[in-house]
Amino acid sequence: MSVPKQICNFRHKSRSGSDDAEVSTHSDDVDWLDLGPDPDEGRQPKDPRRRYVWYGGAAAVVVALLLTRTQHGTNQAASAPRSPASGVASGSASTSASAAGPAASLSATDPVSSGSFANPTPAITNLPSGVPMRVSSAGHRLLDVPADWELFARGDDTVIRIQLALGRATITAVPRSSSDAPAVFFVGADRAIIRPGDDTPAFVVRDGKTPTDLPQALRQNFQLLPGPDSRHIWADLGSGLALVTLDGKPAGATIDIPVSGSVFSSDGAGYVLLSGPAGGVWYAKPGTVHRITSGVLLASGPTRWLINECDDGLNCATVLIDRASGARHTVNAEMAAYEQNLAISPDGRTVVVPRPSDGISSDGLDLLDLDTGLHRPVDVTPNGSGQPGGPSFVWSPDSRWLFVVNSGRQVAIVNRATGKATPLGMTLPPVLQLGWRSHSG
Amino acid sequence: MGDREPDLDSVHWLDLGPEEDFAGSRTPPPRWRWWYALVAAAVLAALLLTRNQRSAERPRPATAASQPATASVGVPGIHPPPPGLGTAESVSVTQTGRPLLDVPADWELFGQGQGVLVRVELRNGRVTRTTVPELGAAARIFLVVGPDRALVHPIGLVPGYLVPDGKPAGALPAALDQAFAVLPGPDSRHLWAETRAGTGSALSLLTLAGRPAGVQLPIPRGATVRASDRAGNVVMSGTGGVYDARADGLHRITSGSLLAIGPTRWITEECDESYRCTSAVTDRGTGARRSLATPLDGYAQNPGAVSPDGRTAALLQPNGQGSLNLHLLDVATGAVRVTGVTTGVDRTGGSRTLAWSPDGRWLFATDGTGRLLAVSRTGQEVALDVPGVGPLDQIALRTAAGR
Numbered sequence: 001m002s003v004p005k006q007i008c009n010f011r012h013k014s015r016s017g018s019d020d021a022e023v024s025t026h027s028d029d030v031d032w033l034d035l036g037p038d039p040d041e042g043r044q045p046k047d048p049r050r051r052y053v054w055y056g057g058a059a060a061v062v063v064a065l066l067l068t069r070t071q072h073g074t075n076q077a078a079s080a081p082r083s084p085a086s087g088v089a090s091g092s093a094s095t096s097a098s099a100a101g102p103a104a105s106l107s108a109t110d111p112v113s114s115g116s117f118a119n120p121t122p123a124i125t126n127l128p129s130g131v132p133m134r135v136s137s138a139g140h141r142l143l144d145v146p147a148d149w150e151l152f153a154r155g156d157d158t159v160i161r162i163q164l165a166l167g168r169a170t171i172t173a174v175p176r177s178s179s180d181a182p183a184v185f186f187v188g189a190d191r192a193i194i195r196p197g198d199d200t201p202a203f204v205v206r207d208g209k210t211p212t213d214l215p216q217a218l219r220q221n222f223q224l225l226p227g228p229d230s231r232h233i234w235a236d237l238g239s240g241l242a243l244v245t246l247d248g249k250p251a252g253a254t255i256d257i258p259v260s261g262s263v264f265s266s267d268g269a270g271y272v273l274l275s276g277p278a279g280g281v282w283y284a285k286p287g288t289v290h291r292i293t294s295g296v297l298l299a300s301g302p303t304r305w306l307i308n309e310c311d312d313g314l315n316c317a318t319v320l321i322d323r324a325s326g327a328r329h330t331v332n333a334e335m336a337a338y339e340q341n342l343a344i345s346p347d348g349r350t351v352v353v354p355r356p357s358d359g360i361s362s363d364g365l366d367l368l369d370l371d372t373g374l375h376r377p378v379d380v381t382p383n384g385s386g387q388p389g390g391p392s393f394v395w396s397p398d399s400r401w402l403f404v405v406n407s408g409r410q411v412a413i414v415n416r417a418t419g420k421a422t423p424l425g426m427t428l429p430p431v432l433q434l435g436w437r438s439h440s441g
Numbered sequence: 442m443g444d445r446e447p448d449l450d451s452v453h454w455l456d457l458g459p460e461e462d463f464a465g466s467r468t469p470p471p472r473w474r475w476w477y478a479l480v481a482a483a484v485l486a487a488l489l490l491t492r493n494q495r496s497a498e499r500p501r502p503a504t505a506a507s508q509p510a511t512a513s514v515g516v517p518g519i520h521p522p523p524p525g526l527g528t529a530e531s532v533s534v535t536q537t538g539r540p541l542l543d544v545p546a547d548w549e550l551f552g553q554g555q556g557v558l559v560r561v562e563l564r565n566g567r568v569t570r571t572t573v574p575e576l577g578a579a580a581r582i583f584l585v586v587g588p589d590r591a592l593v594h595p596i597g598l599v600p601g602y603l604v605p606d607g608k609p610a611g612a613l614p615a616a617l618d619q620a621f622a623v624l625p626g627p628d629s630r631h632l633w634a635e636t637r638a639g640t641g642s643a644l645s646l647l648t649l650a651g652r653p654a655g656v657q658l659p660i661p662r663g664a665t666v667r668a669s670d671r672a673g674n675v676v677m678s679g680t681g682g683v684y685d686a687r688a689d690g691l692h693r694i695t696s697g698s699l700l701a702i703g704p705t706r707w708i709t710e711e712c713d714e715s716y717r718c719t720s721a722v723t724d725r726g727t728g729a730r731r732s733l734a735t736p737l738d739g740y741a742q743n744p745g746a747v748s749p750d751g752r753t754a755a756l757l758q759p760n761g762q763g764s765l766n767l768h769l770l771d772v773a774t775g776a777v778r779v780t781g782v783t784t785g786v787d788r789t790g791g792s793r794t795l796a797w798s799p800d801g802r803w804l805f806a807t808d809g810t811g812r813l814l815a816v817s818r819t820g821q822e823v824a825l826d827v828p829g830v831g832p833l834d835q836i837a838l839r840t841a842a843g844r
Binding site: 139213227258260261274276277278279282289290291295308309310311312313314316320338 | 482541562661663677679681682684690691692693695696697698710711712713714715716717718746
């Protein structure tokens, strides 16, 4: 993929993908890194069935190219360090996927499972027994949302791509990893990247394909964080972060990280958050490091930050910061400093919080309206006992829907307006983490 | 600020008013004796009931029942007496026959280690070693030295003990035993105890016998008691930085890291809006702050110590080999002298391994092996060869002026 020269230039870019008329924050004023024109911009979502026609043609071209590059690819694959999990030639995995039932037509279009010609990654062989990939259809829309909105879920040994408008789930078997270990789960434009928190090597699940090893260029990176768009990620590089493509090729932009600072999260808008031993939270993007608070960051979204900040007498308040204007206002809600990494809606108006204890039980979630301070109970019991944020929660781009992994390790859909939760509408293998893709968002 | 001596009078010292009656220091008026006797009987009855109940609820260590009661135990603690409380034979005195250090005769250095509390009369060369209970791997252990005793209190609800001068170790008074943490108070007759208060916790000023001294500060939610501020108050960490808890409330010391504490000056490291970090010295009396050109490592888990005169700061800085070196920072010039004293991170976490002499001439320290040292302001190292004492984890200095 070519890298646009203007990659380091900032401009105010409209994020018109949101169709929520009630959005009150000025996301147009937020500094977005311009990565050049989005190839999908302005296009209507296509009928996925049309793609199969192209797949056929593309397959022929691919086969021809592969035949001419077989020798080159073999040499590179042999010389590249491979993860312990990958010990078998990619062709054998491809064969097993092809013979695996309903999904065979998808994987059959890919004669080998190398991720890229320039940087082939062998297929993974330590997959759970059973069908490597299958497509499940609900027979109806799961949610009345745009066709390009896709929810991703990760389980112990599966990655699931859920096309909400089509009512379709593509379930791909992946190497089993520990449920307890938090994982990197990045959803890109055409693939999901997973780095399990245990010793399981990282891998990639390209749309409609069986998993492959992470491209060589990304295997040594300790950190992988979402970039400004779905085609790029931030990867650690020496004293900072480098923006790279999903194949690990440098895209030109870098973020310098101060010596004592440590990157701990994405900022929810394509850049990163830093903390330091001296306390406080900063956000960093190319050429800029800026303090958000000397206190604690409770939630970070593309339009607003929610912080807990204290004065010189340790009198603390919950404060909402508009990222574009820097305007601050105190939220009429008491939130403890340990409530961090909460799920805040993209429009910055709602955050998921633990339900205040009634003296008997503290289980449960509330949606806190950050403008009014009102709590709306959510009738779902989330998976685990952790904070109401992090990987088990994801908001839709229009902030109308909150997707939650419930205590049954299934996906529940919460309507922000009512707090009512409904099941996804199809049964999935047990899931742990959620991710999101929408080309228009 | 420059080289000007800090203004000691401007530092916020806690005024406790006239000296409170100290246990054993004065005979109570005759008509109160009957009341004392009645109250003592009631307290004793209540404690016996409580202990009987607790004994039924949880098993007592097998050795505890066989431990002889010690004469020095005044009010028994709420915990079962810690195993290992000593008898008279557990106290031994050694005369070195020579001064260990040429300092005033009233300077006594206390050291606490596993199974031992040692009192070193530096000028007289006299070492009193008391066998005390092993406290295991408690995360933090507090050592408070009063005019006639030393208290050792592990963090949390682990039983501690007290050692009256020249006597065997005994149990802590109940009020102190129940405290989560104890720290030195504004004078040697009082201490701060982190106690439960309603649904939260508070810092309560208590006498060494555990009686309330009339000051209680609520601890805000999320704040953590860290250390003495070496001026009679308590340093806490909380959201947004490090705070000094005084009788008139909390006051932010820094929004960054507190690198060293002294009665007259702080050494801090703070980062600005763009994450440019600098270390600074703050005069506690005036609040005046001056940047130090010297780069210091803000990762220090255990604050260092600034000499009482504010001229020198002792800092434990990472040496790149997994341990810490003792640095002496000239606060006026920013010059750093790296001493030969090395210690481990595991030996300093939350502990007091540094103690300045009142005149600022000597820094007492323990090194990575628990050896007791005196370091001059110029970095000259003097090993205090205390016979028969193993590794020491914490130290504290007692002087006549502080009694």
